[in-house]
Amino acid sequence: MQTIRIVFHIAILFLFYYTGVWIQEAFQLMIPGSIIGMLLLLGCFSLNIVKPAWLEQGTSLLLSHMPLLFLPVTAGIIAHTSLFAGEGLWLVVIAYISTLLVLVTSGWTVQLLLKRGTRDE
Amino acid sequence: MNEWLPALAALAGTVAVYQGTRWFYRRFPYPMTLPIVTGTITIVLFLLAMDISYSTYMSGGQWIEKLLGPAVVALALPLYKQRQTVKKYAFVLTAGVTAGAVAGVLSGYVPARWLGLDDELIATVLPKSVTTPVAMDIAQTTGGIPAVAAVFVMVAGIGGVVSASYVFALTGISQSLAKGIAFGAASHAIGTAKALENSELEGTAGSVAMTLSALFLSFITPLLTAIFFS
Numbered sequence: 001m002q003t004i005r006i007v008f009h010i011a012i013l014f015l016f017y018y019t020g021v022w023i024q025e026a027f028q029l030m031i032p033g034s035i036i037g038m039l040l041l042l043g044c045f046s047l048n049i050v051k052p053a054w055l056e057q058g059t060s061l062l063l064s065h066m067p068l069l070f071l072p073v074t075a076g077i078i079a080h081t082s083l084f085a086g087e088g089l090w091l092v093v094i095a096y097i098s099t100l101l102v103l104v105t106s107g108w109t110v111q112l113l114l115k116r117g118t119r120d121e
Numbered sequence: 122m123n124e125w126l127p128a129l130a131a132l133a134g135t136v137a138v139y140q141g142t143r144w145f146y147r148r149f150p151y152p153m154t155l156p157i158v159t160g161t162i163t164i165v166l167f168l169l170a171m172d173i174s175y176s177t178y179m180s181g182g183q184w185i186e187k188l189l190g191p192a193v194v195a196l197a198l199p200l201y202k203q204r205q206t207v208k209k210y211a212f213v214l215t216a217g218v219t220a221g222a223v224a225g226v227l228s229g230y231v232p233a234r235w236l237g238l239d240d241e242l243i244a245t246v247l248p249k250s251v252t253t254p255v256a257m258d259i260a261q262t263t264g265g266i267p268a269v270a271a272v273f274v275m276v277a278g279i280g281g282v283v284s285a286s287y288v289f290a291l292t293g294i295s296q297s298l299a300k301g302i303a304f305g306a307a308s309h310a311i312g313t314a315k316a317l318e319n320s321e322l323e324g325t326a327g328s329v330a331m332t333l334s335a336l337f338l339s340f341i342t343p344l345l346t347a348i349f350f351s
Contacts, residue, residue: 013191020194030343032258034193035336041197052198059195062188066310067157068139069189070253072131072182074157075164076268078175083269087238091246092276098228099277099307100288102250106221106330107294107303113213114296 002057009058012050016041124180127173131181138163152279152311157253157271189254196252200332206325207333214302214326218333221306225250226338226345240350241265247342249273252309255335263346278311285315297323305330 020037023029029036044050062069084092142156142163168178179186200207207214226247233243244265248256253274260270281304289300301323304312309331317324 010188010191013194016194017190021190030262030347031339032193032255032262034190034258035255035339037190037194038197039336041194042201045197045201052201055195055198059198062192062195063199065139066192066252066254067143067155067160068136069185069192070157070257070271071135071139071160071164072179072186073189073257073268074161074253074271075168075178075182076175077161077272078165078168080266080269083242084272087236087242088269090236091233091238091242091273094229094232095246095249095273095276096280097232098225099250099281100284101228102221102225102277102307103281103285103288103303104292104294105224106217106306107289107299108292109220110213110217110299110302111294111296113216114298 006058006061009055010062012055013037013041013058013062016044127177128181128184131178132184134167135164135182135185138167152282155275155279155311158275158279189257193254193258196332196335199328203325203329206329210298210326213298214329214333217299217302218306218330218337221303221330222250222334222337222341225307226342230345230349234349240346243349244346245270246273247346248338249277250307250309251335251338252331255339259339259342263343264350274309275311278308281308281312282315285312298326301326302330305332306334309334 016037017034018037019040020035021033023036024031024033041050045052138160139156142160145159146154146156164178167173168175229247229249230243233246241264244263245260247263247265248259248270251259251274253271256270256274257267260267285300285304285308289295294300294303297320300319301316304316304323305327308315313324313327313331316327
């Protein structure tokens with residue numbers, strides 16, 4: 001019974017995913033179909049069309065084992081190993097420094113707004 | 122019959138590697154021992170050692186990969202459950218995530234262009250701040266290489282988590298909300314896990330910021346690359 005329920009939950013997620021992909025292709029959007037599907041599901045939750053309980057278990061199963069789902073894709077790095085001998089190495093440095101900048105920019109923005117908020121009160 | 126065998130072996134092997142690396146991570150929980158890091162290395166080394174081509178492996182691996190789309194859709198549920206937090210901090214969340222996303226894309230793009238790297242590589246590095254499946258999808262739509270994009274996602278996740286405490290101390294970022302949002306915006310799920318270790322508010326802020334950042338970047342990255350690459 002539990003297995004059937006999980007399969008059903010994942011089937012609902014697939015439905016939203018493929019609807020998202022279909023919308024992306026039909027309207028030639030640049031946003032990934034998966035994200036469109038996620039927004040559709042969020043909309044259905046808010047409008048009470050879909051209840052969270054209808055896909056709770058399938059959802060938490062997928063989310064808690066997310067790393068398993070992208071292992072096959074990340075193993076695809078095997079075809080691009082030469083990249084990291086040359087230019088790719090620069091990109092690793094850029095990605096790292098850029099990450100530190102995101103940490104600081106986000107953190108400062110939030111902290112600045114919070115401070116201003118308390119002063120106004 | 123003979124075509125099914127390698128596919129089944131790849132499928133079972135991937136699950137086994139995942140289980141093994143998860144066990145290893147529980148015993149030695151460091152950012153570098155995350156299943157996605159050790160699991161990828163194990164599979165790549167195995168394929169190289171056994172002289173198995175990636176396409177042979179993917180005859181089975183593709184069945185696991187197919188679940189990635191629904192998994193991204195599934196992110197709607199935690200976000201919906203945290204709608205009270207989203208409402209309460211709507212303004213700071215949006216501002217913090219937007220500022221971080223813009224900073225991330227620009228500080229990825231400008232030096233890469235300056236070094237004269239090609240569009241494919243730049244499109245690959247730009248979505249590094251968001252959770253892996255979304256980053257791979259963004260890379261796909263903008264002409265990048267999804268598998269390589271995942272490597273930069275790991276750099277952002279692990280690099281951010283390892284350096285954050287120094288960065289926060291150096292820049293005077295001390296409030297839980299600010300740290301949580303910064304973690305989610307810069308280092309996605311890996312950062313959120315770290316934020317959750319510090320406090321509940323920090324963890325919740327991180328998880329919401331991570332999803333909002335994924336949403337926001339899937340809108341602006343294709344837009345910006347269309348402008349940058351024209």
